[in-house]
Amino acid sequence: MTKKKKQAVAATTVKQDTFFDGIANKFDKNIYGTSKGKIRHQLLLHFLSDFIHSEKELSVLDAGGGTGMMTLPFCQQGHRVTLCDGSEEVLDIAKQRLAEYNKCTIIHSEIEALEPASYDLVLCHAVLEWVNEPKRLLHHLCSLLKPGGTLSLSFFNRDAALFNNAIWGNFDYINKGLNIRNQVRLNPHNAQRPQEIINFLQEHYRDYIIRHKAGIRCFHDYLHDRNKQIDEYDVLFELELKHSSEEPFLWLGKYFHLMLERPESI
Template sequence: MKDQSFDGLAQKFDRNIYGTTKGRLRHELLCAALSEHLAPLGPQKIIELGGGTGVMADYLAGAGHQLTLTDVSAEILHLARQKLPADITIQQADLFSINNLADYDVVVCHAVLEWLAKPYDALAHIASQMPPGSFLSLTFFNRDAAIFGNALYGNFDYIARDMKVKKQVRLNPQQPLSPKEVLAAVEKLGFRVEGKRGIRCFHDYLRERDMASSHYQQLLELEFRYHQQEPYLWLGKYFYLWLVKEI
């Protein structure tokens, strides 16, 4: 297994991730979570790891924060440069090659770990550089939700193969993670959990897929109502954590 880059898929990535109800919903929920956590802190110096075309970086910069956007894909960052204001610093870099996280108040790492061959090594690399009092906004593809969703659609053989396929579809996350295992890992790495949410707790389980568009506002309100509550937060297709580095 190798780390996934989106070179050769940049345009498709941009359409599929942010041009759909699932991308729009994920972005709105994450923006709300970050806004809530960042509001008491004032303007922050933020680095986004694996930030893609910069949709989140653009939002955070617009809220008054100083942003550095990184991604391993040159093609993705070419799109980002076309879209983003000049005051956002853009850097092409592999996550493991970034060694200046101590220069930032907040590290944002959303939907990155599931594309890496060694996601827990990436978490350890991030943690090793972050000073006490700094913050990590972490989101990852939820393995437990992936199993549940595939069971609902009768993909029993796929689950039996540990959700592995002979030919990996490059826009399908290759390494979903269990929230309970990630929570245990970050606590061992010296983080304190200050917030957790499920992201898309209901959207991906709709029997009538068209309702994601036709009833979008109702769906969004439902997500906001329940995405921090048990048991629904554990069913989010993505899992979100707001972490403070203690040691």
């Protein structure tokens, strides 16, 4: 194979950032219409409750916020929220969901194309695992924080994905690096290891403070009896809430959540 042909083949195998045009309704239903989506959303609302119910009007960016489900509670509490996403179709759903809130701005844009701004709170939930260069995105997200501002970051946990597949005996999938040729579009292609993300932030943002670390769905996805995910949801939620920030369970959550605070002055 010539050098030019090798370069062409390599170019076709590079994964691109993922957006959800063409499957927006499926995306919305899959994320928020299942017990796994519901428990993830409720845990994030709990972790962010002090911000949602802040007496101060906050400037909030929901980066890659999709159909606006996380934007909604902030709008309901009167905060000024900017929602951006790269998919026009998911934003069509968001526009319907958020139509009554005049402090909400919806932008069709990739996150890194946003104009410079500074926010009290930047939300970036379930985005890192869909982009080709997550650490470059992290730099941009941190640049959007006001002094004293907070980044709320959640992402699909590669370590938990490996653990879960080992439990079910999917050894070929593990040996292929958790990748398959015909990957389902709603299956993240670039899951991240929590400790690597923490190490990256501590290396590049040494003066910033990690205020919170938690696993999301530390138990839900490992239940052998899947009926209990629905039939005993309330008990399961309380179990998740109780142990989500405790060692060793936080590292087993299918999603990992952290909050990074920029100092008032550097």
